[in-house]
Amino acid sequence: MNYLPVFLDLHLKTVLVIGAGEVAFNKITLLLRSKAKVNVIAKKLCSGVKILFNEKKIYWLSREFNEIYLKNVYLVVSATNDLQLNKYIFQLCIKHSLLVNVVDDKSKCSFIFPSIIDRSPIIISISSGGFAPVLLRLLREKIESMLPMKLGNVAKIAGEWREKIKQRFHTLLERRRFWEKLFKSIFVEHVLNENYEKAINILKKMMKKDILLRGEIILVGAGPGDSGLLTLRGFQILQQADVVLYDALVSADVLDLIRRDAKRIYVGKRVGLKSIKQDKIIKLLIFLARQGKKVVRLKGGDSFIFGRGAEEIEAAKKYGIDFQVVPGITSAIGVSAYTGIPLTHRKYSHGVILITGQKCGNIFSQNCSVLADSSYTLVVYMGMFNATDIAKKLMQCGRAASTPVAIVEKGTTVNQKVIIGCLEDIEKIIKFSITPSLFIIGEVVRFHKTLKWFQTSKTFTYVRNTSSIVKVI
Incomplete structure (x- = not known):
C-alpha cells in the first residue's frame, strides 16, 4: 500500500492553492465542497476561478508566491506550469511539515486526490496511486452504478438515531446486531423511495425488540x-x-x-x-x-x-x-488445476485417493492393494516429514519405482514451485522443497509439461545421474 487512505476534516481550515487555471479550478471546487477556506496565489484567474472570487467564495492573496503565505496553512496545492516554482514550493512544504500536492507530479506529492464517489455523508474514494487513471475511471463507473443516489439518506437517518440506539442497547455487540438487522430490512428500500415515515416506523418497531445475542x-x-x-x-x-x-x-x-x-x-x-x-x-x-x-x-x-x-x-x-x-477448495483440487496435472484422466487414472502423510502406517497395512493400483492418482497431504517412508511403503505394496511424482510447494500462489521426479527418488528430491508441500503421485503427473499454464510457477526436474535438479523452462 503506497498511500494510506484517510479522510481530512477541512471545515474552515486554510488551504493554499498556487495557480488559477482550469486544473486549479477543479481542485478549488472540490476543496470548497469540503468547506475549506481557500486562499489563491496566481498572476491571473481563469473565468471559473474569477467567478468564485467575485462571489467571495475564495481569497486572492497575491500574484506572486512568497514563503510567508505558508503560515497557518493546513495543506497546499500547487497547480502551476512553472516546474521550478513547483519544486521550490514542494521543498518548502516538506521543510514546514505541510501536506502538499503538486498537480500531475506524483514525485512531489505528500498526498494525492483520489477519485471520489459522493453519497454524502457516505464518501467512497479510490486511487491507483497514479498508475492507471483509465482503469480507475472504469472502476468508478462500476461502483457508481451499484450505489443508489439516495443511499446517503440511509446514513443520515442512522446518524440522527445513533444516540437513541446507544441508549436502548448498551453493548457494542447488541448495537452492531441491531444495525445489521435494520440495514438488511425493508427500512432501506423505504428510505431510497423517500417513504421516510414508513422507514422510521420500522426503525421504532425494531428498537422495541430485544436483541438476542445467539452465538x-x-x-x-x-x-x-x-x-x-x-x-x-x-x-x-x-x-x-x-x-x-x-x-x-x-x-x-x-x-x-x-x-x-x-x-x-x-x-x-x-x-x-x-x-x-x-x-x-x-x-x-x-x-x-x-x-x-x-x-x-x-x-x-x-x-x-x-x-x-x-x-x-x-x-x-x-x-x-x-x-x-x-x-x-481443498489443496488437491487447487494444486491440480494450477499445475496442469489432472487428478483423473480417462486413459490414465480412474480415480483419486487423498491421504495424510501423518501417522499413515495403518493406511498402508489395510489398503495396500488399492494404493498400489496405478489406475488411481494418489495425493498426499502433510507428507514432507514421512515422505521417504511413504515412498518405500508404496513400492512395497506394488507401485512401480518409476511412478511419476510431483512435489508442489506453496501451490496456487505466486511462489508456487513444482519438482518433478519419480517414486524411488523422493528421498533426494524432498531436499529441494519446503513445507507446505503437496505430493501428487501417478501417471497424470506427466501432463504437467504440456498443460501447465500458471506462468509464475517454477518447475524443476530431478536428474538422477547428476543427483541434482534442473529448471525446466
Whole structure:
C-alpha cells in the first residue's frame, strides 16, 4: 500500500492553492465542497476561478508566491506550469511539515486526490496511486452504478438515531446486531423511495425488540492460497465475523479480506511447529460463541479434508451452539488445476485417493492393494516429514519405482514451485522443497509439461545421474 487512505476534516481550515487555471479550478471546487477556506496565489484567474472570487467564495492573496503565505496553512496545492516554482514550493512544504500536492507530479506529492464517489455523508474514494487513471475511471463507473443516489439518506437517518440506539442497547455487540438487522430490512428500500415515515416506523418497531445475542460457529475453508479461490460465501462470512480463529496455512491475502474491526486469533496448526492444541481451540470456540459472537474458524483448504472440522462442529452440536460450514477448495483440487496435472484422466487414472502423510502406517497395512493400483492418482497431504517412508511403503505394496511424482510447494500462489521426479527418488528430491508441500503421485503427473499454464510457477526436474535438479523452462 503506497498511500494510506484517510479522510481530512477541512471545515474552515486554510488551504493554499498556487495557480488559477482550469486544473486549479477543479481542485478549488472540490476543496470548497469540503468547506475549506481557500486562499489563491496566481498572476491571473481563469473565468471559473474569477467567478468564485467575485462571489467571495475564495481569497486572492497575491500574484506572486512568497514563503510567508505558508503560515497557518493546513495543506497546499500547487497547480502551476512553472516546474521550478513547483519544486521550490514542494521543498518548502516538506521543510514546514505541510501536506502538499503538486498537480500531475506524483514525485512531489505528500498526498494525492483520489477519485471520489459522493453519497454524502457516505464518501467512497479510490486511487491507483497514479498508475492507471483509465482503469480507475472504469472502476468508478462500476461502483457508481451499484450505489443508489439516495443511499446517503440511509446514513443520515442512522446518524440522527445513533444516540437513541446507544441508549436502548448498551453493548457494542447488541448495537452492531441491531444495525445489521435494520440495514438488511425493508427500512432501506423505504428510505431510497423517500417513504421516510414508513422507514422510521420500522426503525421504532425494531428498537422495541430485544436483541438476542445467539452465538454461532462457522467453519470457512480459505482455499489453498490464492485469495481469488476463496468462495463468495466465504468472503461474505469473513465480512460478518466478530472473531476469526485462523491457521498458519491461511494466506495473508485471504486474511486481508477479514472485516477490519474483527478480532483475529492465530491458532497455528502447522506440522512440526508449536501450536495451540485442538482441545483448547474447541474450548475457545465454545467460549466465544457463548458470548453471543459470530465466530469464524478459518482453515486452509477445506475444513472437512484433513482439517479436523468435524471435531469442532461436533463440539458446537454438543453445547447447543448454532453452526455453519462453508466449503473451500481443498489443496488437491487447487494444486491440480494450477499445475496442469489432472487428478483423473480417462486413459490414465480412474480415480483419486487423498491421504495424510501423518501417522499413515495403518493406511498402508489395510489398503495396500488399492494404493498400489496405478489406475488411481494418489495425493498426499502433510507428507514432507514421512515422505521417504511413504515412498518405500508404496513400492512395497506394488507401485512401480518409476511412478511419476510431483512435489508442489506453496501451490496456487505466486511462489508456487513444482519438482518433478519419480517414486524411488523422493528421498533426494524432498531436499529441494519446503513445507507446505503437496505430493501428487501417478501417471497424470506427466501432463504437467504440456498443460501447465500458471506462468509464475517454477518447475524443476530431478536428474538422477547428476543427483541434482534442473529448471525446466
